[in-house]
Amino acid sequence: MNRDNIINFTVYCLEEYKAAKGLNGKSVIALFNRYQVIDYIQNCYEALHTTGRQYIVDDIHAYIETRQTP
Numbered sequence: 001m002n003r004d005n006i007i008n009f010t011v012y013c014l015e016e017y018k019a020a021k022g023l024n025g026k027s028v029i030a031l032f033n034r035y036q037v038i039d040y041i042q043n044c045y046e047a048l049h050t051t052g053r054q055y056i057v058d059d060i061h062a063y064i065e066t067r068q069t070p
Contacts, residue, residue, distance in 0.1 A: 037064065
């Protein structure tokens, strides 16, 4: 695994999620930090980087939803 590829992919995921959800960068960073989304993306890089944009956005959204307290 190339560390630069993982970092670039993480930024790509952040940007795609931001655009899909109509959020600003600061909000997405806060959300990703609160729910450890960056760790999730990096840990699941091998599987996620082979999928499409919509799958990635949906997967991140589902990941966050499962971690929110009711």
